Amino acid sequence: MAEKKKWMPRWFYQLASPRWSYEIMGKLLPWFAVAAASLLAVGAVWALLFAPADYQQGNSFRIIYIHVPSAILAQSCYMLMAVAGAIGLIWKMKVADMVAKSCAPVGATMAILALATGAIWGKPTWGSWWVWDARLTSMLILLFLYLGVIALNSAMESEATAAQATAVLALVGLVNIPIIKYSVDWWNTLHQPATFTLTERPAMPAEMWMPLLVMVIGFYCFFAVSLMMRTRNEILHRERRASWVRELIEKQ
Amino acid sequence: MNDMQTKEPVLNRDQTMVGLFLAVLKRDLLLSYRRRSDLVNPLIFFLMVATLFPLGVSPEPEFLAQVAPGVVWVAALLATLLSMDAVFRSDFEDGTLEQTLLSPQPLFVVVLGKVIAHWMLTGLPLTLLAPLLGVMLFLPEGGMTGLMLSLLLGTPTLSLVGAIGAALTVGLRKGGVLISLLVLPLYIPVLIFGTGAVQAAVTGLPLAGYLALLGAMLALGIVMAPLAIGAALRISVSG
Amino acid sequence: MSFDSFSDFLAMDGHGLYVWMSYAIAVVLFVINVVSPVMRRKQLVSELIRRMRREKNAS
Numbered sequence: 001m002a003e004k005k006k007w008m009p010r011w012f013y014q015l016a017s018p019r020w021s022y023e024i025m026g027k028l029l030p031w032f033a034v035a036a037a038s039l040l041a042v043g044a045v046w047a048l049l050f051a052p053a054d055y056q057q058g059n060s061f062r063i064i065y066i067h068v069p070s071a072i073l074a075q076s077c078y079m080l081m082a083v084a085g086a087i088g089l090i091w092k093m094k095v096a097d098m099v100a101k102s103c104a105p106v107g108a109t110m111a112i113l114a115l116a117t118g119a120i121w122g123k124p125t126w127g128s129w130w131v132w133d134a135r136l137t138s139m140l141i142l143l144f145l146y147l148g149v150i151a152l153n154s155a156m157e158s159e160a161t162a163a164q165a166t167a168v169l170a171l172v173g174l175v176n177i178p179i180i181k182y183s184v185d186w187w188n189t190l191h192q193p194a195t196f197t198l199t200e201r202p203a204m205p206a207e208m209w210m211p212l213l214v215m216v217i218g219f220y221c222f223f224a225v226s227l228m229m230r231t232r233n234e235i236l237h238r239e240r241r242a243s244w245v246r247e248l249i250e251k252q
Numbered sequence: 253m254n255d256m257q258t259k260e261p262v263l264n265r266d267q268t269m270v271g272l273f274l275a276v277l278k279r280d281l282l283l284s285y286r287r288r289s290d291l292v293n294p295l296i297f298f299l300m301v302a303t304l305f306p307l308g309v310s311p312e313p314e315f316l317a318q319v320a321p322g323v324v325w326v327a328a329l330l331a332t333l334l335s336m337d338a339v340f341r342s343d344f345e346d347g348t349l350e351q352t353l354l355s356p357q358p359l360f361v362v363v364l365g366k367v368i369a370h371w372m373l374t375g376l377p378l379t380l381l382a383p384l385l386g387v388m389l390f391l392p393e394g395g396m397t398g399l400m401l402s403l404l405l406g407t408p409t410l411s412l413v414g415a416i417g418a419a420l421t422v423g424l425r426k427g428g429v430l431i432s433l434l435v436l437p438l439y440i441p442v443l444i445f446g447t448g449a450v451q452a453a454v455t456g457l458p459l460a461g462y463l464a465l466l467g468a469m470l471a472l473g474i475v476m477a478p479l480a481i482g483a484a485l486r487i488s489v490s491g
Numbered sequence: 492m493s494f495d496s497f498s499d500f501l502a503m504d505g506h507g508l509y510v511w512m513s514y515a516i517a518v519v520l521f522v523i524n525v526v527s528p529v530m531r532r533k534q535l536v537s538e539l540i541r542r543m544r545r546e547k548n549a550s
Contacts, residue, residue: 049494058506113517145437151430161490161491165484168420233528233531246543
């Protein structure tokens, strides 16, 4: 047993303590909040004011600075949810369950944002609000997967059972995502010989992708902020009978 | 001498594995044979959904021939989904499921037996009934083999994936709608390649690629899905 | 700077509606994502305080 412990770094086991996680998240939260706010502000001003307009799409191209980061985040958030769920299943780690549960609403809003901006971008570019483009369709299916996870979690009364069941569902979804993505891509080429691509551009000049990079990092920081806030709430709720939570509340 | 001793138990275990699988299969088939109405209901539903399309959209033969692969596949998918909730429900309610989980027999085999039994009672009859729907929807003659073969390979995957949803929701009162929410997104690849196979068959393109993909998904499902179903059942029963 | 005047910036060569709609939706969703955990925290804390007061009175 002692040898096994060395296999994972110390902080991994410390994370298993809700109190330790609650405190460390409380310390990290302001830093991430400042980083997210400044990066998003700089990125948005840069994207809207200084980035050059696209030679084909004109200024509607500026939607990319919202669309791409939200799409990336929606996907990585699902991955995090499944991995956290797996850790919760394997090591019976309560905090991992709480992280997995907190991922779902943030990921779902990001998927909605990616879909909404994709649809809005479609209007000036393709001339219609919705096109059954492969990326948009897979994002829609990803949103459905998120909604299924949220529905299952809220349908179960016992928190521990709900967390385990959602973890299994998230893992099944994770195995399926590549298959879904491949099948939708393939279906799309069958139905629409002339595929439109939103983001693939032979060469994007630095003035264009630099603000995009800033926005992506800003989105990740924002995700961390929202996730930590939600996870802290979960910890408070589930540990409401623990003495340290009582002391914490009494201090306020 | 030593060889003999090690060989015999292995053989025995193999036999009990197969025996267990067959016993579960036989039990489930017999149970549903005694309640024949449950057996027929998905098939009636399958026919009714396919009838709604000409009524709701258009009875034009050319139009129907074009949408027939999709309609038959969507109807088969919904019919499978409808029957999914019952797979573990009665076993859960009378306590059999708990006993099964406590028993030393490998859960993987039991679960696989139950899912295959479910497929033999829904997927297989649906496949056999499909040509009738094909005729009703003016599917060209050439598409029939594609339809049958794709359903034959695709419906077991539907049963396997649907059973994961059924296992996750078996402890809940209102499981029915939730299953569809959980499982329908996961059905999309099967739907895409299934209808793709039928369309290829109609236009006279080679089928092998689609069938190979459907077969690959089935193989993956047989290996992975029983593990997920087993884990989900343990969670549902213990919680 | 890619725009000459503020009205140019708002109009975005006729794509203003789309660009501003996207950014507005993004802002709304971001605000929701911050406000809902804050509200939830307030609710949780007040619930806990009430529960502790009840227990104190009972004992």
